[in-house]
Amino acid sequence: MSGKLNWRINNIANGTSSVLVPEPQRLVLRACTAIRRLLRGTALFVATAWGMGVAEPKKLIHGLKVGMALSLVSLFYYMRPLYEGVGGNAMWSIMTVVVVFEYTVGATLSKSVNRTTGTFLAGSLGVGVHWVASQSGDHLEPIVIGISVFLLASATTFSRFIPTVKTRFDYGALIFILTFSLVSVSGYRVDKLIDMARQRVSTILIGTSLCFITSMLICPIWAGDELHNLTHRNIDKLASSLEGCIADYFKGDSCDDNSKRDSSKEIQAYKCVLNSKPTEESMANFARWEPAHGHFSFRHPWKGYLKIGSLIRNCAYCIHTMTNCTNSEMQAPEFLKRQLQKPCMELCSRTSRLLKELAIMMKTMTRSSKLDFCLQEMNFAAQELQDALRSLPIKPEPMLRPAEDINHEKPETMAASHGPPLLEVLPLVTLVSLLIETAARIEDLIGGVVELSETAAFKAPKLEKKPNQNQASKHHTIEIQYDTVKAPPRA
Amino acid sequence: MSGKLNWRINNIANGTSSVLVPEPQRLVLRACTAIRRLLRGTALFVATAWGMGVAEPKKLIHGLKVGMALSLVSLFYYMRPLYEGVGGNAMWSIMTVVVVFEYTVGATLSKSVNRTTGTFLAGSLGVGVHWVASQSGDHLEPIVIGISVFLLASATTFSRFIPTVKTRFDYGALIFILTFSLVSVSGYRVDKLIDMARQRVSTILIGTSLCFITSMLICPIWAGDELHNLTHRNIDKLASSLEGCIADYFKGDSCDDNSKRDSSKEIQAYKCVLNSKPTEESMANFARWEPAHGHFSFRHPWKGYLKIGSLIRNCAYCIHTMTNCTNSEMQAPEFLKRQLQKPCMELCSRTSRLLKELAIMMKTMTRSSKLDFCLQEMNFAAQELQDALRSLPIKPEPMLRPAEDINHEKPETMAASHGPPLLEVLPLVTLVSLLIETAARIEDLIGGVVELSETAAFKAPKLEKKPNQNQASKHHTIEIQYDTVKAPPRA
Numbered sequence: 001m002s003g004k005l006n007w008r009i010n011n012i013a014n015g016t017s018s019v020l021v022p023e024p025q026r027l028v029l030r031a032c033t034a035i036r037r038l039l040r041g042t043a044l045f046v047a048t049a050w051g052m053g054v055a056e057p058k059k060l061i062h063g064l065k066v067g068m069a070l071s072l073v074s075l076f077y078y079m080r081p082l083y084e085g086v087g088g089n090a091m092w093s094i095m096t097v098v099v100v101f102e103y104t105v106g107a108t109l110s111k112s113v114n115r116t117t118g119t120f121l122a123g124s125l126g127v128g129v130h131w132v133a134s135q136s137g138d139h140l141e142p143i144v145i146g147i148s149v150f151l152l153a154s155a156t157t158f159s160r161f162i163p164t165v166k167t168r169f170d171y172g173a174l175i176f177i178l179t180f181s182l183v184s185v186s187g188y189r190v191d192k193l194i195d196m197a198r199q200r201v202s203t204i205l206i207g208t209s210l211c212f213i214t215s216m217l218i219c220p221i222w223a224g225d226e227l228h229n230l231t232h233r234n235i236d237k238l239a240s241s242l243e244g245c246i247a248d249y250f251k252g253d254s255c256d257d258n259s260k261r262d263s264s265k266e267i268q269a270y271k272c273v274l275n276s277k278p279t280e281e282s283m284a285n286f287a288r289w290e291p292a293h294g295h296f297s298f299r300h301p302w303k304g305y306l307k308i309g310s311l312i313r314n315c316a317y318c319i320h321t322m323t324n325c326t327n328s329e330m331q332a333p334e335f336l337k338r339q340l341q342k343p344c345m346e347l348c349s350r351t352s353r354l355l356k357e358l359a360i361m362m363k364t365m366t367r368s369s370k371l372d373f374c375l376q377e378m379n380f381a382a383q384e385l386q387d388a389l390r391s392l393p394i395k396p397e398p399m400l401r402p403a404e405d406i407n408h409e410k411p412e413t414m415a416a417s418h419g420p421p422l423l424e425v426l427p428l429v430t431l432v433s434l435l436i437e438t439a440a441r442i443e444d445l446i447g448g449v450v451e452l453s454e455t456a457a458f459k460a461p462k463l464e465k466k467p468n469q470n471q472a473s474k475h476h477t478i479e480i481q482y483d484t485v486k487a488p489p490r491a
Numbered sequence: 492m493s494g495k496l497n498w499r500i501n502n503i504a505n506g507t508s509s510v511l512v513p514e515p516q517r518l519v520l521r522a523c524t525a526i527r528r529l530l531r532g533t534a535l536f537v538a539t540a541w542g543m544g545v546a547e548p549k550k551l552i553h554g555l556k557v558g559m560a561l562s563l564v565s566l567f568y569y570m571r572p573l574y575e576g577v578g579g580n581a582m583w584s585i586m587t588v589v590v591v592f593e594y595t596v597g598a599t600l601s602k603s604v605n606r607t608t609g610t611f612l613a614g615s616l617g618v619g620v621h622w623v624a625s626q627s628g629d630h631l632e633p634i635v636i637g638i639s640v641f642l643l644a645s646a647t648t649f650s651r652f653i654p655t656v657k658t659r660f661d662y663g664a665l666i667f668i669l670t671f672s673l674v675s676v677s678g679y680r681v682d683k684l685i686d687m688a689r690q691r692v693s694t695i696l697i698g699t700s701l702c703f704i705t706s707m708l709i710c711p712i713w714a715g716d717e718l719h720n721l722t723h724r725n726i727d728k729l730a731s732s733l734e735g736c737i738a739d740y741f742k743g744d745s746c747d748d749n750s751k752r753d754s755s756k757e758i759q760a761y762k763c764v765l766n767s768k769p770t771e772e773s774m775a776n777f778a779r780w781e782p783a784h785g786h787f788s789f790r791h792p793w794k795g796y797l798k799i800g801s802l803i804r805n806c807a808y809c810i811h812t813m814t815n816c817t818n819s820e821m822q823a824p825e826f827l828k829r830q831l832q833k834p835c836m837e838l839c840s841r842t843s844r845l846l847k848e849l850a851i852m853m854k855t856m857t858r859s860s861k862l863d864f865c866l867q868e869m870n871f872a873a874q875e876l877q878d879a880l881r882s883l884p885i886k887p888e889p890m891l892r893p894a895e896d897i898n899h900e901k902p903e904t905m906a907a908s909h910g911p912p913l914l915e916v917l918p919l920v921t922l923v924s925l926l927i928e929t930a931a932r933i934e935d936l937i938g939g940v941v942e943l944s945e946t947a948a949f950k951a952p953k954l955e956k957k958p959n960q961n962q963a964s965k966h967h968t969i970e971i972q973y974d975t976v977k978a979p980p981r982a
Contacts, residue, residue: 045653045655048653049649049650049653052652052653053649056652059649059652060649062648062649063644063645063646063647063648063649064645066644066645066648066668067640067641067642067643067644067645067646067648068641068645070640070641070644070668070672071637071638071640071641071644074636074637074640074672074675074676075633075636075637077676078633078636078676090676091673094669094672094673094676095669095673098665098668098669098672099665099669142566142569145565145566145569146562146565146566147562149558149561149562149565150558150559150561150562151558152558153554153557153558153561153562153589154554154555154557154558154559155554155558156554157553157554157557157558158540158544158550158551158553158554159540161543161547161550162536162539162540162543164536174589174590177557177561177589178585178586178589178590181561181565181585181589182582182585182586184565185565185568185569185581185585274808275768275769277766278766278769317765317808317811317812318812318815320808321808321809321812321925321928324809324928324932325924325928386914389913389914389917390913390914392913422880422881422883422920423877423880423881426880426920426924427924429913429917429920429921429924430920430921430924430925430928433917433918433920433921433924434812434921437812437815437816437921441815
C-alpha cells in the first residue's frame with residue numbers, strides 16, 4: 001500500500017509471520033523502548049517519593065533541614081574564604097554536616113560525639129607517633145610510621161566487630177583510623193601539626209554545633225519518640241491482627257470479597273512486628289544520647305522498650321502460626337465451629353481490649369486503672385473457652401492397642417460416633433489452643449509493660465469525674481465478683 | 492591498736508556500726524575501685540576480642556587486610572609527597588581506603604562504585620552550577636549557589652529514604668551531596684576546578700583499586716559465600732532444633748541435668764534464624780556486585796536465597812510456638828505420650844533427615860537423588876502420626892448445650908470416661924498438630940530449594956558406585972512402594 005518493500009519472516013510451525021524491520025529503524029525502535037522504559041521508571045520513582053512524602057512528612061522535613069544546614073555552612077565559608085578555599089579547613093565543616101546529620105537527634109548526637117572524640121584521640125596519638133618517628137632517623141621513620149598505621153588500623157578495624165563497639169562506637173572507630181593515618185603520614189613538623197589540628201577541631205565543632213541546633217530546634221525527630229511510637233503501634237497491630245484472624249476464621253465464606261480483602265490486610269498487620277528488632281535496637285541505642293524531651297528524662301529506661309519489643313514479637317510468632325491454622329484445607333464441621341465461636345470471639349475481644357488498653361497505657365505513659373480488670377476478664381474468658389472445649393463431643397475411637405477390651409463394648413462406640421473424629425477438628429482445636437497460648441504470652445507482655453511503668457515512673461491514672469462514678473462503682477462490683485476467678489493454667 | 496583515732500557510725504536501728512573513713516582515704520578507695528573496674532572491663536573486652544578472633548578468624552584477617560592496604564597507601568604518599576602533603580590530594584586516597592574497605596568483596600565493590608559515580612556526577616553538576624553562578628553577577632552568585640545547594644541536598648537526602656536508593660545507592664547519594672557542596676562552594680575558576688577534579692578522581696581511583704586488589708586477592712571474603720553458608724547452616728539449625736525439641740518433650744524428666752543443658756542449647760539453635768532477615772538482605776544486595784567466584788556466576792540468582800530464607804523463618808516461627816507447648820505446665824498423661832511417642836519421633840527424624848538432605852543439597856549445590864524419597868518418607872510418617880492421633884482414646888464429655896439429650900445416655904458417658912479429657916491432652920495434641928504443620932511448611936521450603944536448583948543450575952547428582960548398587964535398587968523398590976502414599980492434607 002505504501003509502495004515500500006517489506007521483508008517478512010514466515011514461521012511455518014505456528015503459521016504466523018512477522019515483518020523484518022531494517023537495521024536503522026530497529027535501532028530507533030529500541031531507543032524509543034529504552035526511553036519509554038526510563039520515563040516509566042522515573043515516573044514510578046517520583047510517584048514512590050511523592051507517596052512517601054505525603055505519608056511521612058517527617059522524612060521530607062528531614063531533607064529540608066539537611067539542605068538548610070548545608071547551605072548555611074556553605075554560604076558561611078563562601079562569604080569569608082578564611083583559609084585556602086575547598087582545599088583547606090572549610091571543607092571539614094561541610095563534610096561534618098553532610099556525614100553527621102542523621103534522621104533522629106540521637107543518631108546525630110551519637111555521630112557527632114563519635115566524630116569529635118575519634119578525631120581528638122587519634123589526633124593526639126598521631127602527633128605522638130609522628131614525633132617518635134621523626135626522632136628515630138630518616139631510615140627508620142617510614143618503618144615506624146608504616147608499622148604503627150598497620151597495627152592500629154588492624155586492631156581498630158577488628159574491634160569494630162565486637163558488639164559493644166559496633167553498636168556504639170563504630171563511626172568513632174572509623175574516624176579514629178582515618179585521622180590517625182592522616183596525621184601520622186603528614187610530612188609537617190609537630191608544631192605546625194598542632195596548629196592545624198586546632199583549626200580542624202574548631203571547624204568540626206562549627207559543623208557539629210550547626211547540626212545540633214538545626215536537628216534539635218527545627219521540628220526535632222527524637223529517636224526516643226520513634227521507639228515509643230513504634231512500641232505502642234506494634235501492640236495495636238497485634239490487637240487488630242488477632243481480631244481479624246479470629247473473625248475471618250469464624251465468618252468463613254459468608255462475607256463478600258471486599259471485606260475479605262480488608263480483613264486480610266488487617267490480619268497481615270502483625271507481619272511488620274516480626275522484623276522490628278533491628279529498628280528497635282538502633283532506636284534504643286540512639287535514644288540514650290538524647291537529652292530530656294517531652295515525657296522522657298535523660299535516663300529514661302529505654303532497655304525496657306527492647307524487652308517489651310521482644311515480648312510483642314513472641315505474641316506475633318504465635319499469631320503467625322495461628323493464621324496458618326485458619327488457612328488450613330481441612331475444616332472442622334460447621335456445628336462445632338458454631339459451638340466454639342462464641343467463647344473464642346469472647347476471648348479474642350477481651351484479649352484485644354486488653355492489648356488496646358496496654359497500647360493506650362504505653363502511649364499516654366499513664367498507669368491504667370482498668371488493666372487488672374481487663375486481665376481478669378481475659379483470664380475468665382480463657383477459662384470459659386477451656387470449659388467449652390471440654391464439652392466438645394469428640395468421637396472416641398476404639399483404642400487400637402488393647403483391641404480385645406474394646407470389642408465387647410461395641411454399642412458404646414457406636415453411640416458416641418455421632419461426634420466428629422479428633423483428626424477432623426484438629427485445626428480448630430489447634431487454633432483454640434494457640435489462642436489460649438497467645439493470651440498467656442500477652443500476660444508476659446503485661447508484666448513487661450508494668451515493669452516499665454515502674455522504672456519509667458508512669459503517671460498515676462486520672463480519677464474519673466463524678467458523672468461516671470456510678471459506672472466506676474459498677475466496675476468495682478464486677479471486679480470483686482471476678483476476683484475469685486483464678487487464671488487458668490497455661491495450655 | 493594502731494594508735495589511730497577512728498570515727499565510727501553506729502546504726503541503732505539494726506545494731507551495726509561502720510568505720511567512718513577520712514576524706515583523702517575515701518578518694519583513694521574510690522580511685523582503686525574505679526581502676527579495678529576499668530581493668531576488669533578491659534580484661535573482659537580483650538577476652539571477648541580474643542574469643543571472636545579464635546571463633547571467626549576471617550574477621551581478624553579482614554582487620555589485617557585493612558591495616559595492610561592502609562599502610563601501603565600511606566607509605567606510597569609518604570615516600571613521594573606529590574602535592575602538598577595531607578592537605579592535598581594524597582588525603583583522598585587514604586580517606587577512600589578507610590571508608591570504602593568493607594568486610595566482603597561485594598560491599599567494597601558497591602561502595603567503590605557508589606563513591607566514584609557519586610563524585611563524578613556531583614562534580615560535573617557542581618562545575619555547571621558554579622559556572623552559572625559565576626555568570627550571574629557578584630550579587631546573585633551566593634544566592635544561586637545557596638539555593639542550588641539547598642535544593643539538591645534536600646532532594647537527595649529525601650531520596651535516601653526510598654527503599655531502592657536506600658539499599659543500593661545510599662552511600663553514593665551521601666558522596667553526591669558532599670562533592671556537590673564542596674565543588675559549588677569552592678572559589679576557584681572553572682578551568683582550575685576541572686584540573687583539580689581530574690587529580691582528585693585519579694587519587695580516588697588509586698584508593699579504590701588498592702581496595703579491590705587487597706580485598707579480592709588476599710583471602711577474599713565474598714558476600715555470596717556468606718549468604719550461601721548462612722542459608723544451609725540455618726536449615727541445619729532447624730533440623731537440630733526440631734529434633735531437640737521433640738526428644739526433650741518425650742524424654743521428659745528421665746535424663747540428667749547435663750544432657751538437659753546440651754539439649755536446651757540445641758533447641759535454641761533456631762533462634763538466630765528468626766532474626767536473620769536483615770543480614771540476608773544486605774548480603775544478597777552485596778553479592779550482586781561480585782564477579783564470578785567459586786560455584787557462583789556473575790548473575791547467580793541471589794533472590795532465590797532470600798525466598799528460601801523467608802521459608803526457613805516460616806518454619807522457625809512454627810518451631811518457636813512448638814517449644815512453648817513442650818514447656819507447658821499441663822502435661823498429658825504418660826500412657827498417651829507413650830502411645831504417640833513412636834510416630835512423633837518417627838516424623839521428627841524423617842523431617843530432620845529431609846532438612847539435612849536439603850542442607851547438603853544447598854551446601855554442595857548438587858541436586859539430590861534422595862530428596863523425593865525423603866519427602867515421601869516424611870509424608871508417610873505424617874500420615875502415620877495422623878492415624879495414631881485418630882486412635883487416641885479421648886474422653887467424650889457430654890454436650891452441655893442440649894443437656895436433655897445427654898441425660899438418658901448416662902451409661903455410655905460413664906463407660907467412655909476411661910479416656911482422658913480433651914483439655915488435658917491439649918498441649919500434646921497441639922504439639923502434634925504443629926509438628927504436622929512444620930512438615931507442611933518444610934514442603935514449601937523444598938519447593939523454594941528446588942526452584943533455586945533450577946535457576947542456579949545445580950549439578951546433577953553423582954551416580955552411586957557399584958558396591959552401593961544393591962542399596963540403590965532397594966531404595967528404588969521402596970520408592971515405588973511409597974509412591975502410592977499420598978501426602979496427607981495439611982492439618
